[in-house]
Amino acid sequence: MAPMKVYGWVLSPWMLRVLVCLEEVGAEYEVVPMSRSGGDHRRPEHLARNPFGEIPVLEDGDLTLYQSRAIARYILRKYKPELLGLGEDGTLEEAAMVDVWVDVEAHQIENTLMPILLNCIVNKFIGRDRDQAAVDESVQKLEKLLAVYETRLSGSKYLAGDRISFADLSHFSCMRHFIVTEYAGVIDAYPHVKAWWEALLARPSVKKVMAGIPPDFGFGSGNAP
Amino acid sequence: MAPAKVFGPAMSTNVARVLVCLEEVGAEYEIVNIDFGTMEHKSPDHLKRNPFGQIPAFQDGDLYLFESRAIGKYILRKYKTTNNDLLPEGNLQEAAMVDVWTEVEAHQYNPAISPIVYECVINPAMRGIPPNQKIVDESVEKLKKVLEVYESRLSKSAYLAGDFVSFADLSHFPYTFYFMTTPYAKLFESYPHVKAWWDRLAARPSVKKLAANMAARA
Numbered sequence: 001m002a003p004m005k006v007y008g009w010v011l012s013p014w015m016l017r018v019l020v021c022l023e024e025v026g027a028e029y030e031v032v033p034m035s036r037s038g039g040d041h042r043r044p045e046h047l048a049r050n051p052f053g054e055i056p057v058l059e060d061g062d063l064t065l066y067q068s069r070a071i072a073r074y075i076l077r078k079y080k081p082e083l084l085g086l087g088e089d090g091t092l093e094e095a096a097m098v099d100v101w102v103d104v105e106a107h108q109i110e111n112t113l114m115p116i117l118l119n120c121i122v123n124k125f126i127g128r129d130r131d132q133a134a135v136d137e138s139v140q141k142l143e144k145l146l147a148v149y150e151t152r153l154s155g156s157k158y159l160a161g162d163r164i165s166f167a168d169l170s171h172f173s174c175m176r177h178f179i180v181t182e183y184a185g186v187i188d189a190y191p192h193v194k195a196w197w198e199a200l201l202a203r204p205s206v207k208k209v210m211a212g213i214p215p216d217f218g219f220g221s222g223n224a225p
Numbered sequence: 226m227a228p229a230k231v232f233g234p235a236m237s238t239n240v241a242r243v244l245v246c247l248e249e250v251g252a253e254y255e256i257v258n259i260d261f262g263t264m265e266h267k268s269p270d271h272l273k274r275n276p277f278g279q280i281p282a283f284q285d286g287d288l289y290l291f292e293s294r295a296i297g298k299y300i301l302r303k304y305k306t307t308n309n310d311l312l313p314e315g316n317l318q319e320a321a322m323v324d325v326w327t328e329v330e331a332h333q334y335n336p337a338i339s340p341i342v343y344e345c346v347i348n349p350a351m352r353g354i355p356p357n358q359k360i361v362d363e364s365v366e367k368l369k370k371v372l373e374v375y376e377s378r379l380s381k382s383a384y385l386a387g388d389f390v391s392f393a394d395l396s397h398f399p400y401t402f403y404f405m406t407t408p409y410a411k412l413f414e415s416y417p418h419v420k421a422w423w424d425r426l427a428a429r430p431s432v433k434k435l436a437a438n439m440a441a442r443a
Contacts, residue, residue: 051378074321103292
């Protein structure tokens with residue numbers, strides 16, 4: 001069986017989501033590096049894989065998938081469905097809670113963290129001024145969200161229940177870069193969130209992926225995608 | 226078994242995403258309105274159901290859920306039969322394609338179409354605010370690019386995930402329904418396979434039933 005192929009630049013948060021899941025299930029895969037600045041994602045051969053011209057893309061045999069959460073779900077369903085609350089010892093309730101918290105990350109956390117990441121990490125490298133008002137607004141929103149997470153994680157060890165799931169792993173993407181901004185200390189006020197985040201960071205899959213990803217999207221070393 | 230409860234206005238797009246799943250599986254449910262006018266969505270009672278203070282929220286026995294797509298999937302998993310499986314998780318490839326197009330709806334289609342719905346339908350009806358034409362025009366251009374991809378996809382299969390209808394298709398119902406009440410509905414005529422797909426969805430008994438209720442208030 002040929003290893004799965006993941007197309008994209010490893011410095012993308014959406015690529016991280018897929019890589020963490022591949023490492024978590026121990027699947028064989030290879031990364032096919034693409035160049036963002038070289039416009040690889042807009043070339044016909046990539047549009048044939050993903051007509052929306054985005055990364056990551058997964059190839060597994062003759063199956064080609066895109067959208068990082070769809071790719072991640074496929075990998076987990078194939079190798080470790082329990083991480084989706086499915087499979088033999090999954091329950092309807094657990095599967096539902098996984099879906100709930102994956103969507104919370106997608107619809108609440110990601111668009112709150114992105115302005116912080118763009119302004120605090122990326123903008124200085126691409127010649128854009130930092131929009132402090134946007135950062136302040138996002139930090140305020142984040143604190144409200146973290147208060148909800150604190151309540152949730154006071155009641156269970158992980159987001160969907162007492163065992164780790166895709167819901168937790170999915171948060172790694174944007175949080176990975178958030179923790180190197182000057183606002184990282186915001187989570188200190190939420191002890192259960194902090195403990196949950198540290199438990200994630202301690203996982204071998206997460207450590208391995210972190211080791212390959214510079215915190216500044218590669219801009220500092222001149223290796224931006 | 227007490228009927229499931231859906232909290233939120235029946236005509237709300239994200240509530241309708243849940244209702245169409247309930248109708249498809251024929252489950253018993255009741256709708257409990259949440260009054261935004263009195264900030265009921267931020268009341269302690271509602272925050273217990275959805276700590277982010279949004280709608281829909283859903284209750285099935287002791288289980289409380291939120292996020293409309295998560296709720297929809299729970300319903301489809303719980304009530305699936307061999308003849309009615311809109312979330313074919315037993316087949317890896319089919320399940321993957323359903324997930325891809327569910328994500329595409331959330332991250333490509335919705336961001337293009339929902340501003341048009343907010344500006345042309347929701348803001349005028351609910352808040353007395355006229356459409357911001359600049360936002361509408363920009364969104365129409367974005368939507369055209371998305372529909373080009375959909376046209377290509379739907380030229381190859383009757384539905385988004387393949388030749389079977391799935392949650393991925395149904396997830397498009399609420400915002401597309403309201404879009405079709407705007408003058409921009411004719412945009413779909415430039416994409417004949419997309420138009421034909423929408424017509425097939427609109428002909429489903431579940432969709433017809435909900436659309437009748439939503440049209441009364443649109």
